[in-house]
Amino acid sequence: MPEITVDGETITFENEEEPKLLQFCLDQGVELPHFCYHPALSIPANCRQCLVEVGTPARDRESGELERDEDGNVKINWMPELQTSCSISASDGMVVKTHRTSEKVRRGQKDNLEFLLANHPLDCPICDQAGHCPLQIQSYKYGPEGSRFEFRKIHKPKRVRLGPNVTLDAERCINCTRCTRFTEEISGSDQLTIIERGVRNYPLTAPGEEFDDPYSMNTIDICPVGALTSSDSRFQARAWEMSRTPSITTTNAKGSNCFYHVRDNLIMDVTPRPNDAVNKFWLADEDRLDYKRFNNDRPEGPQVRRKGTLQSASWEEVHEAAADLVREAGEKVLFLGSARATVEDNYLLKRLADAVDADAPRFIPHTEPGHGDGWLRTDDRTPNRQGVERLGFRPVDEKMLRSQLDAGEYAAIYVLEDDPVASGLFEAEDLKDVPIALHHYNTTNETLPVANAALPAATVVETVGTYVSEDGHAQRVRPAKEIKGTSRILTQAMGAARQDTHGTPFDKWHNDQNRVDCRPGWVSLPAVAEALDRDLSHEGPKQVMGEVAGNVDAFDGATYDAMGLAGVRLEAESDRATAA
Amino acid sequence: MPTENGATKVKDWRNYDRVLLPPIQDLHKLEVYENEYEGYEAIRSILGDSEQDPEAVTNEMKAANVRGRGGAGFNAGLKWSFMPEPDDRPRYLACNADESEPGTFKDRQLMEYNPHLLFEGILIANYAMQIDACYIYTRGEYVDWIMEMQRELDKLYDKGYLGENIFGSDFSTEIILHKGAGAYICGEETGMLESLEGKRGYPRTKPPFPAQNGLWGYPTTVNNVETLAHAVLVMRHGADWFSGIGAESHPGPTLYGISGHVERPGVYEYPTGMLITDLIDKVAGGVRGGKDLKAVVPGGASTPPLRADMIEGVTMDAESLTEAGSLMGTAGILVLDEDTDMVSWLRRVAHFFQHESCGQCTPCREGTGWIEQVLARMDEGKGRIRDLDLLLDLSNQIEGRALHRGRLHRRRRARPAGGSGGTGVSGRPIASFSRRMFSLLSAIRQTVMRKT
Ligand SMILES: Cc1cc2nc3c(=O)[nH]c(=O)nc-3n(C[C@H](O)[C@H](O)[C@H](O)COP(=O)(O)O)c2cc1C
Ligand code: SF4
């Protein structure tokens, strides 16, 4: 196998891919400073930061034999200039010196950073990127101590609205062209280009055009400085004030991997989490802008209808009220599962329906034809339709359901984390005489005003559970923020999941502010069951999912351990059908 | 005195008969070009002669050793031979008429007075490389000549000299005139290709070279206007005639653009290899007002300047100029007299490079402006001693980060002539630009050396 020597350490590699030196070193855990290189984009080698010394073994011209010195060591021909490691391919016998061993490389890196900082505004104290800024970090690590630039810096526009979601601070731009390459090579919208020349350069759209690419906000993440900022979350929180939790987004059925950034139990930002099997490095804008519903319009605890009005109640009371309405309806309960709720909660709902001899739950599909783009947006606007379908739930037949309701076939409706009124399944009017138990996320839920027992539900950022994407990718979610009350399971899961890279005393994540009085389905459903003298008790969602994976063929292999951080691809239903 | 085969030796430059810009009235018109200049005879005879297959034409060019007149001085025939075998993909010739190097204005003269020589040269090149279309990327400011050239091109299409089945042969080719929008970096060949494609003129990384991955990703050759014009002369008079003119290693007629402090600035056609002193004193009428010479920039602003005491015996060809520490470039000679304030001049040059830096790569983008500011401060009399070190440092930081100048000079000399102004040696992308910057830097060094 070909081998290459980096700072004296010899490493073998597969030749087929001709790895670029920079990526190769990064893969080996050798940090090489760089800005313009991005593994998903073309290689312009324009920032000139990733410098290394490169030598190749000398070969005799005639015989092709390696030349050796007196001691028998292979002679190395060093290239006279420093090379950009991002653009040079590793080849057999290559010898590389990085800043760890070469003064020349250190000098080159320092010089280049001095140039990059010459006209840089040094906005760090007010810059959203500060704290996780490659320019800031690399300047500290590899840059010069001061600057010899004693002139007025170039000034450029500091608040350019590129489009609805992205705001540019042109002064901070280091012209790496990652953003323009993203629109050219990844999203294909071609909306950004660099304008002006030389030191006045910055990215912009064509005159009169908007940067309204549905993936525009990815440029914010790949921008190595604080030039591109989220119009929505800029100046809201410093990087080190937030903790981040790996999870997935739920605005569509793609299951894109993300991080939820949290401060004081409020979600502040959503950024992509790389997963080759799902979303690579990217996230649709809609996935990032969807977080406010986790913070706003949240219920203030359970409610029960008394003398016609919804009133606050204790969790015991609401469990009793929900149990009462199920008990009274006997088997005539319409159970509605939810493509927005986790597999675990839907599974427990199914068991509850079984326990009272009601029909299996159905679910309300939420599709928006034409919304999907074959990439990270889908027509399906729910995160778990596959999950409920794999549990055997069928979508509701609106017409039939309405006539059944009119015919008095249902004496109660039990809704798990959905909104039959807002989705148009029923008119609120029609539900006046049917008692309803409702697990809901937000006070804006339009079924809430006609509910009899309202059980606030934990959202995707507050619970533990599993979702199955449109492509059959089963993925776990982890709690990013705390809810009222204590749950050993949630606390442990939260602690284990937090990839809090900062973990400083400034981290206000663990506190009592902004906790919502809500409960995961896997807490409240067994409680309702218990009030009905049925047993749905379990050891936690992990065990529930283990049970699902063990009992339901369509979930074969989907255990928590197997899903880990990257998820598992479940066998397609059609494949299983043909196999059977 | 012309030698037996009609070629003029350098020493006989006074008897030289102009061939690129002969004194013929209205030569820019097709009728005149055909009737009084044997116009289109070269391509006609190639197309009518079964011996003259494309390879033979390329070989003739190679043998003539026409060194590219766009600056890098690479053997044009050799460059043509780098084109891959024709396949079903399109292939292009891109004629570099962007001429924006300060002190360079010779292509304009050709386009104004003898444009058909360029068109015929393009036909020959397209035939030799079996190319379907040539784009002429003209400097946008040459708007008058662009319109004039378009009129002449239309005549060629009308007469069947261009388009389908040229002169009734089975050879077909097109010429498309394109007007640039005024950026120096669009004269760098890959920047030009990007610009032709409708993109921002950011030079590409090389390799791959245009022959592999050129215009719209297809095989492309880039040649300067004058280089292509020479193709007609080579095919008309033969490679021996051409290589017998002027300097042995850098032969042929050439256009010297002489500007600055001389009595008679202008474009002069003579053999290569002329003594710089002859060009200044005898051709251009000497330094203006009888003043002493201070320095000469021999090949456009991006070639290193030579002090008056460095030009004794130096001739205008790659070999001699490299020896002297400069480059042939575009043979645009800028003459500076004894009163020239070198710092002020340098500041002006630095301003040009700062203004024209495309800004793609960090050292050039940030370094050029910084250098200009330091020079401006010096020029305004507010310089500090440490500015000299700073300038040297910044120069080194831009140019390959070598730490002493001797090394740089050695390396430049060792570099094989060619690579079409490119960056192939090290694969540094925008190095082509910083390489041009190098001359500025060396000018700084020389000024600094003189001042200290
Ligand atoms: C910054 C820069 C500017 C250039 N400008 C021109 C130009 O205006 N005209 C030109 O013919 N060549 C120019 N060149 C050289 C071209 O890159 C290229 O080498 C040349 O067009 C090749 O033609 P030739 O081989 O016929 O000389 C420039 C090169 C650089 C690096
Ligand atoms: S981009 Fe980075 S270095 Fe620049 S101001 Fe922001 S944090 Fe500081």
Ligand code: SF4
């Ligand atoms: S805005 Fe950011 S990503 Fe775009 S070119 Fe500037 S530094 Fe690079």
Ligand code: FES
């Ligand atoms: S990362 Fe290599 S030049 Fe930018």
